[in-house]
Amino acid sequence: MRWNPLLRTALICLLALPLSFAAAGPAAAASPISLTSGFYSNPDSGPAVWVRNNPADARAARIQSAIASQPIARWFAGESGGIGPAVANYVGAADSHDKLPVLVAYNIPLRDACGGHSSGGAGSVAEYRTWVSTFAAAVGDRPAVVVIEPDALSDFSCLTSTQISDRIAMLAYASQMFQQKAPNTWAYLDAGHTNWVAPATMASRLNSAGVRNIRGYSLNVSNFYTTASSETYGNSINSALGGGSHFVVDTSRNGNGSNGEWCNPAGRKLGVTARVGGGEDLLLWVKTPGNSDGECGIAPTVPAGQFSPAIAVRLIDGT
Numbered sequence: 001m002r003w004n005p006l007l008r009t010a011l012i013c014l015l016a017l018p019l020s021f022a023a024a025g026p027a028a029a030a031s032p033i034s035l036t037s038g039f040y041s042n043p044d045s046g047p048a049v050w051v052r053n054n055p056a057d058a059r060a061a062r063i064q065s066a067i068a069s070q071p072i073a074r075w076f077a078g079e080s081g082g083i084g085p086a087v088a089n090y091v092g093a094a095d096s097h098d099k100l101p102v103l104v105a106y107n108i109p110l111r112d113a114c115g116g117h118s119s120g121g122a123g124s125v126a127e128y129r130t131w132v133s134t135f136a137a138a139v140g141d142r143p144a145v146v147v148i149e150p151d152a153l154s155d156f157s158c159l160t161s162t163q164i165s166d167r168i169a170m171l172a173y174a175s176q177m178f179q180q181k182a183p184n185t186w187a188y189l190d191a192g193h194t195n196w197v198a199p200a201t202m203a204s205r206l207n208s209a210g211v212r213n214i215r216g217y218s219l220n221v222s223n224f225y226t227t228a229s230s231e232t233y234g235n236s237i238n239s240a241l242g243g244g245s246h247f248v249v250d251t252s253r254n255g256n257g258s259n260g261e262w263c264n265p266a267g268r269k270l271g272v273t274a275r276v277g278g279g280e281d282l283l284l285w286v287k288t289p290g291n292s293d294g295e296c297g298i299a300p301t302v303p304a305g306q307f308s309p310a311i312a313v314r315l316i317d318g319t
Contacts, residue, residue: 104221253287
């Protein structure tokens with residue numbers, strides 16, 4: 001057989017390529033920001049449902065404009081009907097609009113061990129592992145942002161040493177599941193807030209919980225500290241980690257900063273809406289503004305997680 005000169009030249013060039021090129025693995029997952037066109041605004045959030053059900057209420061238009069129309073994270077715990085369908089349907093709805101959903105995984109055993117207002121969670125380590133694995137698989141290769149277990153690395157003072165070890169192991173497993181099963185997700189282990197755990201201590205806990213498996217860590221979830229103070233704290237954690245990690249800040253209620261109280265305090269205000277950050281990855285509304293922290297503060301009869309238009313309006317006004 002006679003060699004085609006062009007074929008011979010192409011073969012020589014191919015054989016001359018570096019071995020590392022020929023053996024290269026799959027390309028790194030893309031940023032979920034670059035895969036979408038803005039954040040997803042949930043039409044069935046607590047504020048949105050309240051506005052639909054109360055169109056004649058004088059507060060409805062203000063709540064719709066300032067809160068219900070904004071991108072807000074959806075929290076997932078022990079969902080009726082199963083966590084898989086719930087997550088898949090939500091991420092699918094966002095994907096169908098080319099938008100980026102923000103989700104919160106909130107089902108760790110002994111959840112809210114110190115605060116108590118949001119107590120609950122999975123009944124065992126095995127149950128949690130199944131739950132979080134199903135959660136990650138339901139996201140799949142669609143773009144998403146996931147905050148993993150708010151307060152779980154911060155409220156150790158109310159746990160035994162065995163419970164702490166179990167919790168760290170569960171969070172490490174969760175980070176592995178999102179790394180393996182949700183390649184286009186930026187997942188963040190929660191790291192509390194600036195006035196709770198020392199940066200070096202939190203960095204050690206994050207390392208043990210597998211922060212290197214995922215994008216980074218989240219700060220100020222459901223709290224009120226300013227973005228500036230959260231950024232300082234986040235950078236201190238990153239330095240203690242040796243650099244290379246990333247963080248997001250919950251700005252949903254930090255417009256007036258913190259007065260030291262965490263449970264429905266008066267005088268707080270909405271913060272900036274969801275956006276790509278400066279010193280941080282993202283600024284997000286992780287907490288739903290208007291949802292009660294518990295039966296306390298300015299809402300002594302409103303259970304944790306329930307939307308209150310009275311709280312919402314006070315956050316709009318900063319009163």
